[in-house]
Amino acid sequence: MSQPDASILKEKILNMATIRLLVNGTSYEKEMDPGIPLLWALRDILGLTGTKFGCGIAQCGACTVLIEGKAVRSCSITSESATGKDIQTIEGVEATPYRSLQQAWIEEQVPQCGYCQSGQIMNAIGLLKSNPQPTDEEILSAMAGNICRCGTYPRILKAIKSILDNPSKSNNI
Amino acid sequence: MNSRRDFLKTTTLAGGGLVLGLNFLQSCVSEVVSMPAHVIPLVGLQNGFEAEGAFPITDFLQIRPDGSVFLSLTKYEMGQGVSTGLTSILAEELEADWEKINVRYIKSSVSKSDATGGSTSTLQHWDLLRKAGAYAKQLLIEAAAREWSVFKDECYAEKNYVYQHGSDVRLEYGQLAGKVVVPVNYRELFETVPLKYRSKFKLIGRSLKSKIVPDIVVGRHPYAIDLRLPDMKYAAVLRCPVFKGRLLSFDASEALKISGVEKVVKIDGVTLDPVSHIRDGVAVIANSTWAAFQGKLAVRAEWDLGDNAKVEHEEFVADCLQRLDSDEGREILRIGRKVKESEMDEVISYTYEFPYQHHACMEPLNATSHFKGESCEMWVGTQSADKIAANIEKHLGIRKENIKINCYPSGGGFGLRYSSEYALESMLVSKAAGGDLVKMCYSREDDIKFDYLNPFELNRHTMGIQNGKAVSWDFKNVMANWGGNLGWMYYNIPNRSATQVTVDGFTHVGAWRSVMANAEGFSTECFIDEVAHKLNRDPLEFRLSLLPRGNMVDFNHSYQCNINRLRGALELVARKAKWGKQMPERHGQGVAVYPYMHGNGYGAVVAEVSAVNNEIKVNKITASIDCGLVINPDQVRQQMEGGIIWALSAILYGGTEYVNGVVQRSNFHDNPVLRINEIPEIDVHVCENDESQPWGVGEIGGPPCYAAVCNAIFAATGRRIRKLPISKTLSANI
Numbered sequence: 001m002s003q004p005d006a007s008i009l010k011e012k013i014l015n016m017a018t019i020r021l022l023v024n025g026t027s028y029e030k031e032m033d034p035g036i037p038l039l040w041a042l043r044d045i046l047g048l049t050g051t052k053f054g055c056g057i058a059q060c061g062a063c064t065v066l067i068e069g070k071a072v073r074s075c076s077i078t079s080e081s082a083t084g085k086d087i088q089t090i091e092g093v094e095a096t097p098y099r100s101l102q103q104a105w106i107e108e109q110v111p112q113c114g115y116c117q118s119g120q121i122m123n124a125i126g127l128l129k130s131n132p133q134p135t136d137e138e139i140l141s142a143m144a145g146n147i148c149r150c151g152t153y154p155r156i157l158k159a160i161k162s163i164l165d166n167p168s169k170s171n172n173i
Numbered sequence: 174m175n176s177r178r179d180f181l182k183t184t185t186l187a188g189g190g191l192v193l194g195l196n197f198l199q200s201c202v203s204e205v206v207s208m209p210a211h212v213i214p215l216v217g218l219q220n221g222f223e224a225e226g227a228f229p230i231t232d233f234l235q236i237r238p239d240g241s242v243f244l245s246l247t248k249y250e251m252g253q254g255v256s257t258g259l260t261s262i263l264a265e266e267l268e269a270d271w272e273k274i275n276v277r278y279i280k281s282s283v284s285k286s287d288a289t290g291g292s293t294s295t296l297q298h299w300d301l302l303r304k305a306g307a308y309a310k311q312l313l314i315e316a317a318a319r320e321w322s323v324f325k326d327e328c329y330a331e332k333n334y335v336y337q338h339g340s341d342v343r344l345e346y347g348q349l350a351g352k353v354v355v356p357v358n359y360r361e362l363f364e365t366v367p368l369k370y371r372s373k374f375k376l377i378g379r380s381l382k383s384k385i386v387p388d389i390v391v392g393r394h395p396y397a398i399d400l401r402l403p404d405m406k407y408a409a410v411l412r413c414p415v416f417k418g419r420l421l422s423f424d425a426s427e428a429l430k431i432s433g434v435e436k437v438v439k440i441d442g443v444t445l446d447p448v449s450h451i452r453d454g455v456a457v458i459a460n461s462t463w464a465a466f467q468g469k470l471a472v473r474a475e476w477d478l479g480d481n482a483k484v485e486h487e488e489f490v491a492d493c494l495q496r497l498d499s500d501e502g503r504e505i506l507r508i509g510r511k512v513k514e515s516e517m518d519e520v521i522s523y524t525y526e527f528p529y530q531h532h533a534c535m536e537p538l539n540a541t542s543h544f545k546g547e548s549c550e551m552w553v554g555t556q557s558a559d560k561i562a563a564n565i566e567k568h569l570g571i572r573k574e575n576i577k578i579n580c581y582p583s584g585g586g587f588g589l590r591y592s593s594e595y596a597l598e599s600m601l602v603s604k605a606a607g608g609d610l611v612k613m614c615y616s617r618e619d620d621i622k623f624d625y626l627n628p629f630e631l632n633r634h635t636m637g638i639q640n641g642k643a644v645s646w647d648f649k650n651v652m653a654n655w656g657g658n659l660g661w662m663y664y665n666i667p668n669r670s671a672t673q674v675t676v677d678g679f680t681h682v683g684a685w686r687s688v689m690a691n692a693e694g695f696s697t698e699c700f701i702d703e704v705a706h707k708l709n710r711d712p713l714e715f716r717l718s719l720l721p722r723g724n725m726v727d728f729n730h731s732y733q734c735n736i737n738r739l740r741g742a743l744e745l746v747a748r749k750a751k752w753g754k755q756m757p758e759r760h761g762q763g764v765a766v767y768p769y770m771h772g773n774g775y776g777a778v779v780a781e782v783s784a785v786n787n788e789i790k791v792n793k794i795t796a797s798i799d800c801g802l803v804i805n806p807d808q809v810r811q812q813m814e815g816g817i818i819w820a821l822s823a824i825l826y827g828g829t830e831y832v833n834g835v836v837q838r839s840n841f842h843d844n845p846v847l848r849i850n851e852i853p854e855i856d857v858h859v860c861e862n863d864e865s866q867p868w869g870v871g872e873i874g875g876p877p878c879y880a881a882v883c884n885a886i887f888a889a890t891g892r893r894i895r896k897l898p899i900s901k902t903l904s905a906n907i
Binding site: 015016033036037040043044045047049050051052053054055056057059060062089090091093094102105106109110111112113114115116117118121140141143144145146147148149150151152153154155156157 | 253587
């Protein structure tokens with residue numbers, strides 16, 4: 001092994017491609033490593049930092065986005081595989097009927113530190129898209145992949161249920 | 174405590190408006206600093222760092238021409254709610270319109286009072302914020318009186334307006350702010366300004382909605398990890414796997430082949446004090462976090478792992494036990510006298526083990542640093558910028574006035590961000606990279622493996638019984654790398670003592686939500702339950718019999734333990750949980766109460782547990798809290814819910830494992846925490862009380878939770894738990 005202070009010559013393997021990402025209806029074309037996880041493309045390349053890094057191995061749900069309407073852990077898919085697909089992140093939710101879910105989060109005062117909440121909200125949207133009237137059991141099971149260390153779980157459940165219990169809100173979705 | 178010297182400064186904003194500076198943050202920089210324009214997209218944000226006419230922290234309160242009120246937070250937001258609670262205290266006395274209140278995060282702080290921990294933010298700044306609000310209101314009223322050429326006594330303030338009594342004439346705060354004149358005797362006015370009676374409160378005591386939640390739900394609440402600056406690089410550090418080991422050599426050739434990786438540099442570790450140390454490492458500088466992470470995995474390094482690689486947990490615990498048995502130790506508390514064993518009919522003694530614990534904040538540790546030789550700048554989520562600055566000054570030789578620290582809200586603190594090592598580490602990375610502006614981010618694996626763990630503790634309680642009554646209670650604690658023992662021994666047994674021994678563990682330790690009250694709340698309240706059963710007493714009735722009304726107990730702490738309040742919390746939770754109700758077979762109730770003296774708050778919990786089909790299930794937690802005067806009941810409930818869920822994670826899954834000094838846990842698959850489908854029903858009650866001020870909230874819920882659950886497991890199964898987590902204690906046959 002070389003000594004720590006030895007100067008190191010770079011011998012780079014260039015692995016770049018133009019990737020087109022369609023995020024919240026906007027098309028972005030950027031040079032990037034096609035293997036970069038969508039999470040890091042969103043955050044470090046496109047500057048969409050609402051999607052959070054939590055674990056990198058699809059264990060915590062902080063990075064959840066919607067791809068073609070389905071909740072996906074953006075840390076665990078490559079940006080190449082998301083090319084051309086309809087990607088929705090927390091930044092785009094206000095412009096959709098699911099803003100009522102954000103409102104429910106405010107009404108029930110769900111967040112504390114807030115870091116996991118982008119992922120919680122995106123995951124909840126994914127659930128409601130596939131199952132507009134989930135039972136408590138179905139909500140708990142669908143949300144079990146999203147970790148919160150502040151312990152906001154009781155309020156997440158309440159916020160999702162408040163949408164279901166309120167026909168005027170759920171009709172908007 | 175805050176120095177009140179030079180604490181007030183009032184200036185007029187360039188564009189009109191009042192800036193009330195509470196310069197109690199004594200050594201603050203006072204020059205105007207502006208953030209680069211595109212740090213974080215601030216458009217549409219409810220809150221932020223600054224707007225037009227940006228000022229640093231000394232500009233504490235701004236009233237802008239449009240009437241909007243901006244309060245600079247004097248404590249760090251990390252989810253505990255200071256941006257709402259502290260703000261509402263000021264708004265109350267200011268007679269501000271709550272809808273017009275906004276939060277400014279501390280932008281650049283090197284101060285004497287910023288440290289945020291111990292559940293003390295509200296109680297420390299309560300008086301100051303009230304006076305600040307009332308003082309600003311007085312100035313606004315005087316400005317209006319001058320406008321109208323009337324006496325100020327003829328005017329009053331309400332909801333962002335000053336009115337004339339008996340008339341519809343009014344002026345909005347925004348119209349008045351630029352016309353404020355600061356009196357010569359402003360300091361005296363500040364100190365003697367009349368404050369509102371509690372009965373007149375309009376905002377305090379109401380469940381006002383959080384000021385930060387609207388930003389959070391749209392993904393725009395600013396965390397340090399989201400920072401984007403021009404020319405910013407990204408860094409990941411390969412650290413020595415063993416605490417205080419040394420780097421011998423490294424090979425970066427593979428790392429440098431990864432696209433996006435730009436530099437690989439050596440980090441020389443720094444010892445800060447006996448318990449904290451920045452590890453030797455190799456930093457990979459790249460053009461994205463991902464490339465830096467990939468580069469780090471490709472670096473090959475050789476380490477001298479050092480002595481901590483030889484620590485075996487079983488031997489360490491055996492050593493701790495031996496020290497418990499020995500006479501060594503520092504006496505922390507002595508009430509009454511030492512009772513001879515010959516005076517006792519019976520001695521009851523048990524030992525309890527509380528393990529190392531991981532934080533696993535959702536926002537992994539990170540900090541962005543720019544080392545410029547004689548000066549430096551940092552962007553970081555922290556609980557104490559002062560500690561960061563002190564360490565930079567000490568170890569990098571940069572004078573404090575040349576250190577700028579931009580403080581962000583944190584994605585969870587829980588004591589982890591009270592430590593400053595990760596922040597100093599990022600500055601070392603910037604320096605090693607030749608002064609690059611570098612965002613250093615821990616991967617989740619780094620965040621778990623190099624966590625500043627809650628210290629391991631063994632607690633032994635011994636009670637001497639004479640004629641069926643407890644006459645002595647001795648508590649001894651052995652703790653890894655941490656000097657404190659609380660010795661909060663509130664049960665009224667005539668002779669009490671607490672003794673403490675510090676031992677060297679295998680790694681770095683730090684503050685962990687509720688700190689030592691976790692281990693000591695667990696051991697004290699499990700033990701008193703065991704004694705109650707030995708003496709054939711009901712656990713609740715036995716506790717109450719040892720908590721005489723009116724008692725104030727001195728633990729050599731800033732506050733005396735108020736037994737009335739402790740008792741009140743216990744009685745309330747017992748009533749709400751219907752203590753003693755009939756439970757089905759293999760179901761049980763358990764109770765516990767604990768004071769949290771750092772914040773002078775008191776909590777109690779009744780847990781309901783079932784042990785059916787070889788599965789322990791916590792079905793319900795009923796909790797109570799006495800936190801003095803309540804600022805925001807819903808936020809108190811939030812903090813209690815959070816503290817309880819925090820403790821339940823530790824009860825079920827906590828602890829850590831290490832082999833040859835290396836932490837074995839790495840991410841959420843092997844460091845499990847509670848998930849939404851595992852939580853019990855939680856029912857929180859806030860005690861009515863006539864305290865004249867607010868006390869601590871954030872760390873009250875956890876400590877009584879451990880013992881309540883374990884005592885409920887005993888009630889359901891007959892099995893005592895003296896060691897956490899229960900996943901390691903209870904075998905399948907329960």
